[in-house]
Every structure is written in C-alpha cells, then in structure tokens.
Amino acid sequence: MTTLEQVEKLRTMANISYDEAKIALDATNGDLLEAIIYLEKQGKVSSPSGSGYYSSEKAADADSVAYRKNCGDNHNNCNGRETFSSLLKRFGRFCMKMIRKGNANSFEVLKGEESKASTPVTAFVLLLIFAPWITIPLVIIGLFFGFRYRFTGPDCSGNAVNDAMNSAADAAVNLKKSME
Template sequence: MNQLERVEKIREKTGVTYEEAKEALEAAGGDVLDAIVYLENQGKIKRPEKQVYTSKPEQDTSMELIEAAKTYETEDHESFGDIVKKFLKWCGRMIKKGCENFFIVAKHNEEIMSVPVIVLALLLLFAFWIVLPLLVVGLFCGFRYSFRGNITKSVDVNKACDKAAEACESMKKEFKS
C-alpha cells in the first residue's frame, strides 16, 4: 500500500482533511493505526466509545462488534413503550371479550334484561355498594342471573349462578318456616 492509499484510508476512516491525514501519517512513520491514534491525541477526531482491536488485516469489525453489543444489551430489557403497548393490547382483548359476552337477568324463565359483561364490570367497579346489594336482593326476589357467550365455554359460570339462586331459595324457605 503506497503513501496515497494510506492517506485515503485515514481520511475515509476519520473524516479529516487530506493535509491532516498526510501530516499524521508522516508523524506516525507511515503506520495507519498510529496516525489515527495521533489524530485522536491531537483532538481532531473523536475517540470511539468502545475500542476493538483485531489481528485480521483490512477488516473493520469494530462497528460490527459495537452494533452486536448494542443489540445484545437491548434484547434483554423491554422498554416502557413495549410494556405500555402490551398492556393496551391486553385491555383491548378484555374489552372485546366484555362486549361479546352478556349478563342476563331473568324471572320465571323470561329474560328481563341483557347487558354486555363490560357494562356489569364497570357498574361493579364504580357503583359497587349499589349494584352488589341490588343483585343480592334480586336473588331473594326470584330473579336468576346467567351469562351468554364465549365466557361459558371456558368456565361454567352459569352453574355457580344457579347454585347461588338455589341457596337463596332455600334460605327463603327456612326463613318462612
């Protein structure tokens, strides 16, 4: 490699002018690596954050290693944005399920009211002390509750609702006698 090629290589790697690269090469006795170190010491180029040295000729693997280290560091940690995105997707799935399934109020096997489960959940969340006593009083007045939709496939909630209604009926009978 002649002098001109070395100067061009220094300029390519560091971004300095032709004159600065030539001066650094002369000061380093013709060694390209020493010329780059000379430029760093002069403050004409910024020192790399991570230093990588290799014995392989004419391969610049330092940038590849730095990029690999950056991706390795970020793979293990989820960013706050990723966590928020996962939470919002979960909320979307819950809202969708809440709109697809219905809470049914019936009396004497006649459906009186049918509301999406999401409405029931919101009512229980914001008006717990009103809705829950109304549901309990409704059981004692002969109302029966059930669910309709995909929710009944995974968990048989209707059996639990029927058991609660039967328990209220037996308590009413005991109280009367």
C-alpha cells in the same frame, strides 16, 4: 469446539458472515482473539488504526450496532428486559382484547326462563368497579326476589361461574323458604 455464542460474538465484532466466523474459530480452536488475528491476516477484517487500541467512540458505535442487532430497532426486548413503552403497548393490547371479549359476551338477568335484562359483560364489570355499593346489593336482593343471573356468549359455554350463580340462587331460595 466452537459454540454458537462464540460465532455470534465474532460475527458482531468483525462484521463477517456466519461461515467466515465459524471457519476462523475452528482454525483457532475457539480463541476469539486468535480468530480476529486470523481474519486480519486473510484481509477480511481491518486492523485497528493508531496504537492498536479502539477509541471509546468506535467502541460506543460498536456497542450501539451490537445493541441494535441484539435488540432490534424497536428495542422491545433486549436481554430479557422490556422497555416501559413496550410494556404499555402489551397492556393496552391485553385491555383491548378483554374489552372485545366483554362486549361479545353478556350478563343476563332471568326471571324463570325469561330474560328480563341483558348487558355486555364490560358494562357489568365497570358497574362492579365504580359502583359496587349499588351493584352488589341489587344482585343479592334480586336473588331473594327470584331472579337468576348468567353469562352468555361465545366465551361462556360450560362456565363454572354460571354454575356458581345457580347455586347462589338456589341457596337464596332455600333461605327464603326457611324464613317463611
């Protein structure tokens, strides 16, 4: 029984259609060499020139053709491996997606039910990354002065982070009351 892998290999080697490769393999019980000889006898494949061996130049060309056929001309994903440039492109698309989401959602500072400040999540994350020694203490001190924080936007409905921030604000209020 011929497999799809055998048919594809014969198609690549002999530059023939799927049906021709399948018929040749079925006629030779799945033997690739016999299938090539079978195709040569039918005139669908030309025999190698010279002493019967392929030159390294022709083999290199065949490998190049097979590589382009298997990998595509952009070579993004060949045999399960990605090129560095395709990885960079994927990482760039991921970063742009996160920035768009961060700009669509916002971090709000509340006093009671009134919003005192609002900033895009992207800006808040950048502050956390580049100035954590300022940002984190300000957020913690704000909790003790009765400020609450929340994330709002299309991607923040039913957010567990908001529940955790409410719990932190409640804990800060309870700690403040126990110190009085």
